[in-house]
Structure formats: C-alpha cells, structure tokens
Amino acid sequence: MADPQQALCAHFDRYLALDEAERTALKERSRVRRLKKRGFILQEGEVCRSYTYVVEGCMRMYEVDEKGVEHNLQFAQENEWIVDIGSFHTEKPSSLFIEALEACVVVCIEHADLLHLYTQHPKFDRNFRVIIEDLFVELQQRLLRRNASNAEQRYAHFVQHHPGLAARVPNVHVASYLGVTPEFLSRLRAKTSKR
C-alpha cells in the first residue's frame, strides 16, 4: 500500500498544490496511525488532540445524550477529515466520540504541529480555509434538509449521494446520522425496496 502521507499531500494538491518545502514540513509534522475496528481516537471528556485524515477505512463521530442514545454527527471515509474542531482549537474537553468502524489507516496532525504549519506556510491557512468552507456548505445543506424533508426523502438523498457509505456502514448508524430510529429506517427500507 502506498505511503499514507503521500495520500495526504495528494489531497492538498487538489486545492492549491504544495511545493517541496511544504510537503516536507507536512510529513515532518504529521504521524501515521493504524487503528483497529472499534478503536477510538477521541472519547467524551478528552481533548481532541489532532486533525485526522482517513487514508483507509471508515470512521464516525458521535455524541451520547443523557439517555445514553448515540447521535452520529459525521462519517469519514478515505480522503476525508475527522476532528472535533471546537475541542481541538480551545483545547477543552470534547463531548464527542470518534471511533473506527473498520480497521483504519489515518494521518494525524497535532495542535502544535498544525499551528507551526499555519505560521510557517500560509498556504495551509488557505487550503484549510477552502476545505472547511466546503464542509460548512455541506453541513448547512444537511441542516436545511433535516428541517425541510421527511425521513424517507432524507434516506433517499443519503443513498443517492453516499452510496458507498450506505453499503459500508450498518443501518443503525445511518439511522442515527439521519435523525431517525433504526426501527423506522428498517420500515422505510422495506417500503422502498419493494418498488
């Protein structure tokens, strides 16, 4: 398998491409980790120490409410980021969990390292700005959909726009991501599959 850090460089190249110095800095300031299925890189009460880039595998970020019910906020597959940005920047305890849904290979950048990259190589400011803007737009649309569409429409949208995830992730997690119970999602699936 190719070099995970190389994959990360390639990811940035899709924005404003990195030069040699920036690549080197990025490799020095990041670290490859291998996670096994059901491994956590963040648990409630801990500070989220790193921006995590998924090179291989699939992860989820979720919150557990006072009744003990999990609420999936985000999935991350190959070439996607996962991090509790709030906790990362304030260095305060997170209320979220980040868990590997499969064995994963990820690249992590810790707080001090990212600050270093930002100040030494302003291109990272630029690239992360653009990356987060895109994520922001996506999130806005999810919130709009949550308010403007019913469960059936939201599920249909999910399957259409994330067929990979729909096939890869247990339906319990999809249900939680969409904001419905697993039972109700099961009924929706039964209904739509017989068409």
Add this chain to the structure above:
Amino acid sequence: MADPQQALCAHFDRYLALDEAERTALKERSRVRRLKKRGFILQEGEVCRSYTYVVEGCMRMYEVDEKGVEHNLQFAQENEWIVDIGSFHTEKPSSLFIEALEACVVVCIEHADLLHLYTQHPKFDRNFRVIIEDLFVELQQRLLRRNASNAEQRYAHFVQHHPGLAARVPNVHVASYLGVTPEFLSRLRAKTSKR
C-alpha cells in the same frame, strides 16, 4: 454613527489584527450598503455576489421548499456575517434568500475583491479560516441539537443563548429556524411562560 468600514476592521482585529496596509485594502475592496426593512440582497436563482457583514440591523437567510414553506437557516445581527458561501464561490445560482428584517447597514465584499484580499494579504485567509471554523462548530452543534433534543429544549436553548434575537425577531421566524411550526412554538411559549 461611526464608520461602518471601521466596524469591519475592528471585527477582524478580534482575530489577527490588521496592519495599515490591510485596513486600507479592506476599505478599498468593500462597500457600504443601506437596506430597508424587507429588502433582499439575495434571491433564489441569483448568484450570491458578496460576503455581507452586518453593522446595524438584523437579517435572515432562508430557503423556500416546493410547498412554499420557508425554512430559516441563519440570522445575522450586528457584527455577524451572512452569505451563501456555496453560491459565492462557485458563482452558481443560489437556492436561498437573504432578507433584511429591519433597516440595515452592511458592508459587502464582492467575489473579485475578496480574491484580491486573499492573494495580496494572506492574513485574510487566516482570519476567514478562523471565522468559518467557529461558524462550523456552531452549526455542528445545532445539527446535533436538532437530532438529540425536542422542540421545547431547542427553544429554551435558543432563548438562553440568543436572548437578543428572541426579543427582536418575530416568533414565526424563530419557529422556522428551530424546525417547528409557529403554532407549536406558540403552545410551547404558553406552557413555559406560566411557570
């Protein structure tokens, strides 16, 4: 009333403070606009041409679904930004409306001008990155709350965290922002006020 562009400079100074050259550039590349109540700066089908910073007044951004129902995505009061980032960057038609809820004074930065600021003065990359990160965190928490809390809890949270808005904005709009009908919000208010 003070210079609106000065207010915008002061806003940036709360992040990485601007130097003289950056202030000058910002003033050259932005434009003050006055809007009257119910004036639009964006309508469905148009491209969102500018990042808008509210100096005085209050605005909302919303979508209209196929049944004609409005869904408020965001409010912006004094010292807050409002923009359809997706449409702004892609320069494709927006599906959103941005409307003044009161007479407003705003400062606008158009696409070409913002690009200019980004490339000539990288500090804007940095500052907007941080601004959007903060907005992103807020939005994530709204989505989590939407899925994890009921209408009563969401309304209580809104009143507690945005007392200004709750007093300023008609309840119809608050209801839509929270994802409930105005009728139901009215009942919630009746219930909680008699405690």
Add this chain to the structure above:
DNA sequence: CTGAAACCTTGATCTGGATCAAGGTCATTT
C-alpha cells in the same frame, strides 16, 4: 464449535408535533 454481542426486522401501540380552521391584536398604508 459455541455463545454472546451486534445487527435487522416486524408487530402493536403511543405521542410530539403537524395540519386545518378560526378569531384577535397590532402596525402600516391609503
């Protein structure tokens, strides 16, 4: 191989919030 845990489904029932309908109070316009 075996047992426990994770996952999916289906049925019966319940409920938070939507929908429909009507009337009442303000502001703003004419």
Add this chain to the structure above:
DNA sequence: AAATGACCTTGATCCAGATCAAGGTTTCAG
C-alpha cells in the same frame, strides 16, 4: 379611520415517527 397584511393564539384532529417487545440472523472472540 378604514383596510390590509403581518403576527400570535387556541381548539380539534391527524399522522410521521418513536417506543416497546419479540424473534431471527450474522459475526466473531474464546
């Protein structure tokens, strides 16, 4: 000062989706 439209409330009814309960299948650690 009347009239229009925006806003809020309250009642009656309905329904999308939750909850509770049970059984069945797959997965995987020991």
